[in-house]
Every structure is written in structure tokens, then in C-alpha cells.
Amino acid sequence: MEIYQTVFVQQTRGRGTYDIGSDVERFVEEAGVRTGVCQVFVQHTSASLILCENADPTVRQDLERFMAATVPDGDPMFRHRAEGPDDMPAHVRSVLTQTGLSIPVTGGRLGLGTWQGIYLWEHRTAAHRRRITVTVWGR
Amino acid sequence: MEIYQTVFVQQTRGRGTYDIGSDVERFVEEAGVRTGVCQVFVQHTSASLILCENADPTVRQDLERFMAATVPDGDPMFRHRAEGPDDMPAHVRSVLTQTGLSIPVTGGRLGLGTWQGIYLWEHRTAAHRRRITVTVWGR
Amino acid sequence: MEIYQTVFVQQTRGRGTYDIGSDVERFVEEAGVRTGVCQVFVQHTSASLILCENADPTVRQDLERFMAATVPDGDPMFRHRAEGPDDMPAHVRSVLTQTGLSIPVTGGRLGLGTWQGIYLWEHRTAAHRRRITVTVWGR
Numbered sequence: 001m002e003i004y005q006t007v008f009v010q011q012t013r014g015r016g017t018y019d020i021g022s023d024v025e026r027f028v029e030e031a032g033v034r035t036g037v038c039q040v041f042v043q044h045t046s047a048s049l050i051l052c053e054n055a056d057p058t059v060r061q062d063l064e065r066f067m068a069a070t071v072p073d074g075d076p077m078f079r080h081r082a083e084g085p086d087d088m089p090a091h092v093r094s095v096l097t098q099t100g101l102s103i104p105v106t107g108g109r110l111g112l113g114t115w116q117g118i119y120l121w122e123h124r125t126a127a128h129r130r131r132i133t134v135t136v137w138g139r
Numbered sequence: 140m141e142i143y144q145t146v147f148v149q150q151t152r153g154r155g156t157y158d159i160g161s162d163v164e165r166f167v168e169e170a171g172v173r174t175g176v177c178q179v180f181v182q183h184t185s186a187s188l189i190l191c192e193n194a195d196p197t198v199r200q201d202l203e204r205f206m207a208a209t210v211p212d213g214d215p216m217f218r219h220r221a222e223g224p225d226d227m228p229a230h231v232r233s234v235l236t237q238t239g240l241s242i243p244v245t246g247g248r249l250g251l252g253t254w255q256g257i258y259l260w261e262h263r264t265a266a267h268r269r270r271i272t273v274t275v276w277g278r
Numbered sequence: 279m280e281i282y283q284t285v286f287v288q289q290t291r292g293r294g295t296y297d298i299g300s301d302v303e304r305f306v307e308e309a310g311v312r313t314g315v316c317q318v319f320v321q322h323t324s325a326s327l328i329l330c331e332n333a334d335p336t337v338r339q340d341l342e343r344f345m346a347a348t349v350p351d352g353d354p355m356f357r358h359r360a361e362g363p364d365d366m367p368a369h370v371r372s373v374l375t376q377t378g379l380s381i382p383v384t385g386g387r388l389g390l391g392t393w394q395g396i397y398l399w400e401h402r403t404a405a406h407r408r409r410i411t412v413t414v415w416g417r
Contacts (some may be wrong), residue, residue, distance in 0.1 A: 001140045001279045003416050005313050005382060035144050037178055037274050039315055041382050043391030045331045051238050052231055053184045058219040062227050063234060065216050080336040085311050088340050091255050095341060097309050100380050104144060104180050104272040111272050113182030133316050133382040133389055136289055138142050140279045174283050176317055176413050190377050192323045197358040201366050202373060204355050214338050224416055241378050243283060243319050243411040250411050252321030
């Protein structure tokens with residue numbers, strides 16, 4: 001068994017989802033692991049990683065709408081507002097979703113289902129640079 | 140260290156939870172790993188994997204009731220309705236829970252707590268065939 | 279590649295978050311893995327593990343407030359009340375967050391972002407002893 005690791009940066013333009021699947025897939029192919037696991041990890045607490053339906057962009061817009069309704073920006077319940085009305089909601093969204101994803105590697109590629117895409121979900125309204133660690137292990 | 144991987148299919152009868160613990164446990168035992176990790180992954184974006192209390196079925200019924208109230212089928216907020224009123228809620232439920240679980244392997248068995256069971260949670264109302272990848276690594 | 283595993287117990291004083299970062303970090307350093315992954319797993323279905331902003335305690339108080347509002351103790355929707363009004367909400371909170379976290383190991387240390395802390399989130403109001411399995415693998 002071997003293990004490989006890299007870090008890349010995804011520049012965001014503020015709240016929304018960003019397809020990082022091809023960046024992750026490229027590293028898996030470079031690593032040359034045939035059977036194993038790929039772990040993707042975002043080094044932040046106000047952005048998430050999700051596996052989401054990758055065919056109809058409306059799905060991700062609906063996800064955004066759901067989160068906006070469930071964890072409203074500026075909710076008076078929140079006391080932590082150091083960086084504005086979207087600060088605490090971003091942390092809650094991060095905890096309700098995930099900051100790490102483990103995905104099987106099968107036949108030298110990500111073993112995703114047909115409709116699964118890998119997205120970075122930026123929860124802050126401002127643009128950010130998000131650091132993502134990818135680790136691949138197997139044989 | 141060694142690594143082993145398999146895929147199995149869980150047939151569902153529609154929305155609800157399905158105990159997949161024995162299928163996962165069997166593969167761990169066949170693999171013969173004593174100390175390691177087992178990763179379970181569902182290749183879909185409208186079903187989840189959860190670790191849940193395994194003694195009282197009411198717990199899983201209450202979970203279902205909670206999700207039905209929190210992410211209502213047919214909510215007019217959702218625009219993605221290609222496959223019906225349960226389509227988008229299934230994607231939201233998937234993002235709010237998990238599509239992958241990593242579980243320690245200890246002494247050649249899944250290192251679960253006494254009350255932890257592994258369930259596939261089908262979020263669509265119709266029956267589906269769900270593909271699940273299990274990867275085990277360790278020594 | 280090598281793999282190492284340990285179990286430790288975190289005593290809680292009831293609902294709230296408990297910083298377990300130094301316990302996990304210590305085991306990673308003892309293991310001597312330079313490049314790899316650390317998986318932290320809680321053997322219970324009424325407590326969670328989260329990565330959360332580690333600078334301002336208000337963030338974790340706001341998280342608690344959000345959960346108390348979203349999954350209210352004693353909600354009449356819940357039928358599973360064997361251990362009191364916080365029993366079923368604890369299971370729901372567990373499913374909405376995570377019971378396992380995989381974190382990259384980089385340069386012999388946890389590859390966390392600057393503001394990421396590792397917390398056990400006790401969801402029951404009474405004190406509990408929580409068993410946590412830590413597995414580290416890599417080279």
C-alpha cells in the first residue's frame with residue numbers, strides 16, 4: 001500500500017457551490033492507486049464539501065435556498081457576528097454538512113455513482129481562498 | 140497493511156431505514172483485517188448511511204418524522220421536481236446526513252458501540268436498488 | 279505504511295462541547311506517522327464529533343442554541359422518550375452532525391486549518407463517559 005497527499009486552493013466568488021471533482025480526480029490518477037480511498041478535506045469551518053447531484057444546477061440552487069431558510073443570515077439568535085450576518089450561519093452550515101469526504105477509489109478512478117459530483121460549498125458571502133487537502137491510499 | 144474492497148446492492152422498498160450491519164461485518168471478517176478502518180459508501184445522492192440506535196425501532200421512526208417535518212415533500216421552495224415531490228427533499232436529506240461512514244476495525248470486527256447500528260436510509264418514496272462500496276484496510 | 283489505534287474516554291458534564299484536540303494530537307505524534315490520515319470515532323449515538331471554530335466560545339454557544347431551537351427537547355413529535363425529553367433529540371443531533379471525522383496528517387501533525395478545533399459534542403443533559411477510537415495510518 002502507498003499513500004499520497006496534496007493541497008490545492010480553490011478561489012471562491014462568495015456563497016455557492018464549486019465543482020472540484022476534476023481536481024480531485026486528477027490527483028487520484030497521478031497517484032496511480034488502483035484500489036483504495038481518497039479523502040478530501042477543507043481546512044475551514046465556514047465552507048463545506050458535499051457530494052451532490054451533478055446534472056441539474058437547480059438542485060444546488062434549491063440546497064442554497066433550503067439553507068438560507070433554515071439558518072437565516074442575521075438571525076438574532078446568533079451572538080457571534082464578528083464578521084457580519086453570514087458569519088455564524090456559515091459555521092452552522094459547515095457543522096450540518098461536512099468538511100471531509102472519503103470516496104472509494106476503484107479501478108484507478110473515483111468510485112462515484114453516475115450522478116455524484118464533488119462540490120466545495122462556500123458559505124460566506126465574500127470571496128475566499130479555500131485550502132483543500134487530498135489524501136489517496138491503496139494499492 | 141492490506142486493503143480490500145467490494146460492492147453490494149441493497150434493494151429498498153422505498154423510504155425508510157435498512158439495517159446493513161451484517162453485510163458490512165461479513166466483509167470485514169472475510170478480509171481478515173484485525174486493526175484498521177472500514178469505509179462504507181453509498182453511490183447515490185438521494186439515500187444516506189447513518190449510525191443509529193439499534194435497539195428501539197421508534198428511534199428510526201422519529202428520525203423519519205423529524206426529516207418529514209424539516210424537509211417537507213413538495214415544499215414550494217424547491218424548483219427541482221423532475222422526479223416528483225420527494226425528489227429534492229431526498230437530495231437535501233442526503234446532504235444533511237452522510238453518504239459515507241468510516242468505522243474502526245478492532246480485534247477483527249467493526250469497533251461499534253453497543254447501541255450503534257449501520258443503516259441505509261432510503262429517502263425516495265419508490266423502491267430503489269442502492270449500490271454500496273465497502274473498503275477495509277489495516278493489518 | 280503503518281496503522282495505529284487507541285481508545286480513550288472523555289468524561290462529560292452533560293450537554294455542551296469538549297475540546298479533544300490535544301488528546302488526538304498526542305496520539306498522532308506518538309504514532310510517528312508523517313503523512314497520512316487520522317480517524318476519530320465516537321462509539322455512541324447521542325454525542326457527536328465536530329470540527330468547529332476554536333477562537334471564540336460564542337460560536338459553540340450559538341451552535342447549541344441553534345440545535346435547541348431546531349430539535350427541541352420534549353418535542354411531542356418524538357415517541358422515543360425512554361430516557362427523558364433529551365433522549366430522541368440527542369439521536370437526531372447525532373445524525374445531523376457526525377460521529378466520525380477523518381483528518382489529514384501532514385508533517386507528523388494534524389493538518390487542521392488555523393481555526394479548526396476538534397470537539398466532542400455531548401447531546402444528553404446528564405454527564406456521560408464517551409468512548410472515542412482514534413486510528414492513524416500512513417508513512
